[in-house]
Amino acid sequence: MPTLDQTVKTYTIVGRIKEDAQKFQDKGVGYIGKHIVGTGEDAHITTKVLLDLLRPHIILVSGKRGTGKSYVGGVIAEEIAMLPEEYRNNISVVIIDTMGIFWSMKRPNDQQAELLKDWDLEPKGFENIKVLVPFKQLEEYKESGLPVDAGISVLPWEFTGDEWGLAFNLERTNAVSIALEKNVNSLIESGQHFMIPDLISKIRDDRETAPEVKDALENMLTVANQWGVFGTEGVNIDDLVQPGQITVVDLSRLRSSGAWSVRNFLVALIARKIYQFRVVARKEEELAKMEGTVMKKKYPIVWLIADEAHNWAPSDRETVSSGPFLTIAKEGREPGVSLVMITQMPNKIHQDILSQTDLVITHRLTSKADLMALNAVMQTYLMEDMWKYINSLPRWPGAAMILDDNLEKIFTVNIRPRVSWHAGGTAVVI
Ligand SMILES: Nc1ncnc2c1ncn2[C@@H]1O[C@H](COP(=O)(O)OP(=O)(O)OP(=O)(O)O)[C@@H](O)[C@H]1O
Ligand SMILES: [Mg+2]
Numbered sequence: 232m233p234t235l236d237q238t239v240k241t242y243t244i245v246g247r248i249k250e251d252a253q254k255f256q257d258k259g260v261g262y263i264g265k266h267i268v269g270t271g272e273d274a275h276i277t278t279k280v281l282l283d284l285l286r287p288h289i290i291l292v293s294g295k296r297g298t299g300k301s302y303v304g305g306v307i308a309e310e311i312a313m314l315p316e317e318y319r320n321n322i323s324v325v326i327i328d329t330m331g332i333f334w335s336m337k338r339p340n341d342q343q344a345e346l347l348k349d350w351d352l353e354p355k356g357f358e359n360i361k362v363l364v365p366f367k368q369l370e371e372y373k374e375s376g377l378p379v380d381a382g383i384s385v386l387p388w389e390f391t392g393d394e395w396g397l398a399f400n401l402e403r404t405n406a407v408s409i410a411l412e413k414n415v416n417s418l419i420e421s422g423q424h425f426m427i428p429d430l431i432s433k434i435r436d437d438r439e440t441a442p443e444v445k446d447a448l449e450n451m452l453t454v455a456n457q458w459g460v461f462g463t464e465g466v467n468i469d470d471l472v473q474p475g476q477i478t479v480v481d482l483s484r485l486r487s488s489g490a491w492s493v494r495n496f497l498v499a500l501i502a503r504k505i506y507q508f509r510v511v512a513r514k515e516e517e518l519a520k521m522e523g524t525v526m527k528k529k530y531p532i533v534w535l536i537a538d539e540a541h542n543w544a545p546s547d548r549e550t551v552s553s554g555p556f557l558t559i560a561k562e563g564r565e566p567g568v569s570l571v572m573i574t575q576m577p578n579k580i581h582q583d584i585l586s587q588t589d590l591v592i593t594h595r596l597t598s599k600a601d602l603m604a605l606n607a608v609m610q611t612y613l614m615e616d617m618w619k620y621i622n623s624l625p626r627w628p629g630a631a632m633i634l635d636d637n638l639e640k641i642f643t644v645n646i647r648p649r650v651s652w653h654a655g656g657t658a659v660v661i
Contacts, residue, residue: 243642245635246290246590247283259285259318261310263303263592264646267630270623280633280644282590284311284318287532287569289560289587291608293577293601294594299628300573301332301655303592303646304536307571308336308477311534312357316475323531324477325505327498329539331483332655334362334377339651346648355650362479363470365497367459371484381470383480384462385496388424390551392416394499398492398551399451407447410440426463427456458493460485466497468504474531495552498543502555505533509566532567535559540572541579553581560587577604591634592646595624609634612641 244252244260260281268277292303308324326333339354340347347354364372366382373379390398392412401408414433418425425433434440434448455461471478480501482494512530519526537543537556544556559568560583574580577593578600588608596602602621606614612634620641624630629646 242279242281243638244281244283245633245642246286246288246637248286248637251283251285255285257281259283259314261307261314262647263306263310264629264631264644267625267643267645271625274625274630276645280642282307282310284314284322287564287567288571288589289563289569289584290571290590290592291577291580291585291588291605292571292573292592293575293596293605294631295596296575297628298594299631299646300575300594301330301538302629302649302653303631304538304571304573305333305336305649305651305653306646307534308333308536309357309650312359312475312477320474320529321531322534323472323474324534324536325471325501326477326479327501327535327537327543328479328481329483329494329542330655331377331481332653333479334360334379334481335652335654336360336477336479337378337651340649340653342652343648347650350647352648352650354652357477357651359475360477360479361470361473362481364481365460365485366462366464368484372481377481379481382462382464383466383470383497383501384464385460385500386424386463386465387415387426387430387461388419389465389500390415390496391419394551394554397549397553398496398499399455400492400548400550406441406444407451410434410437410444411448413437424463427452427461455493458485460493460497466500466504468508471501472505472508472531472533474529492551495543495550498537499550499552499555502535502543502552502559505535506555506559506563506566506568509533509563509568513566532569534569534571536571536573538573541574541576544572544581544584546579546581557581557583560584577601577608580604582607589636592631592644593621593634594629594631595626596621605634609636611639616641 261284263282264280265276266278267274292300294300311322311324337356337360339356341354344354361380363381363383364379366384369382392415395415396408431452485493543552559570585608620632633642
């Protein structure tokens with residue numbers, strides 16, 4: 232394990248722009264780890280690495296299985312939750328949790344208490360964590376004793392016909408897709424708050440659609456209705472985004488055929504609502520500034536942390552959540568939405584997101600295609616240099632390389648241990 236060098240007092244802030252570095256010094260940062268100096272057996276950790284939390288960022292977290300990616304997501308959320316109040320109350324964190332591992336942030340990390348001591352840290356649980364689950368699964372979660380707070384669902388009328396086609400992975404020219412799109416749009420135009428059975432009867436009454444197409448659609452929609460994500464509750468932005476709150480959206484129990492599309496529906500809705508919320512917020516903030524008034528409602532900026540992110544905006548196909556994620560990546564800085572994309576396979580993340588990424592935190596990777604994807608993010612570096620850094624990483628969990636586009640630098644770091652409980656450890660037989 233690493234030895235700690237406590238004597239050096241300096242630090243590096245990653246992701247911070249030059250003007251802010253002067254103005255804010257070490258304010259508004261999160262302590263994410265320490266530099267690693269040396270390689271192999273001689274590697275030791277030295278000065279602190281801090282992450283800028285003042286401005287929006289697009290961060291890519293990658294690495295092979297079990298190398299500490301989700302853990303990084305937790306560290307970032309913890310740091311936001313531990314900011315001084317004046318910063319914390321302006322930020323809200325939303326975590327898309329596919330593995331059902333983030334609810335445990337409510338508990339202190341007693342399992343790594345010894346390690347935390349080495350880092351001068353103490354186990355700590357967080358109070359302001361809210362866990363949302365698909366509405367129909369609320370009872371199931373409660374019965375298994377998991378601390379859940381509220382349910383969310385997809386309102387069918389909030390998606391256009393086009394998006395329905397994407398959710399079902401249909402070719403746009405396919406007869407099923409055309410009939411689906413047409414009928415969804417027609418229901419939307421009528422202003423009806425329709426549910427799936429309404430859509431099915433609308434399709435059944437559609438004289439222009441062939442019987443076999445109707446049957447196919449009816450089958451598809453009946454199955455979709457059993458997914459348990461459609462409902463009339465929707466996603467209430469005030470449940471999702473609150474000053475100083477970490478909202479965990481646990482999608483780990485959504486299983487069924489086409490499960491990924493189901494999750495994508497919910498994730499698309501969440502990403503879109505967050506973006507819209509911040510666009511409105513920016514307008515109100517500008518107005519208040521112009522008129523010298525105080526805003527009645529607080530609109531925190533949002534950090535959206537998405538685990539298994541290659542599912543939400545994949546590189547090889549368009550899904551229903553692609554659009555909302557690309558919008559955040561391309562336009563989220565101005566309204567104040569940060570994105571943390573966590574994945575085993577950076578190569579599978581949409582190119583437009585990679586090109587907007589300003590910070591990469593990567594653990595070990597062995598696939599050349601994945602390294603090339605990182606190289607595309609930071610073209611200032613030579614592939615050979617990146618290979619060198621990544622191969623020099625010690626083999627312990629938490630060892631990572633950071634590529635910082637602002638500083639135009641590469642660092643090797645050890646991510647700090649989590650203070651709150653991380654429920655994502657590898658299963659062992661004994
Ligand atoms: N910085 C760290 N310090 C100490 N332990 C760590 C650190 N990072 C990870 N670990 C350990 O490694 C385990 C695996 O981490 P994590 O669940 O984040 O992996 P992952 O990369 O997300 O894996 P997967 O690809 O399977 O989702 C953790 O349960 C923890 O015990
Ligand atoms: Mg993980």
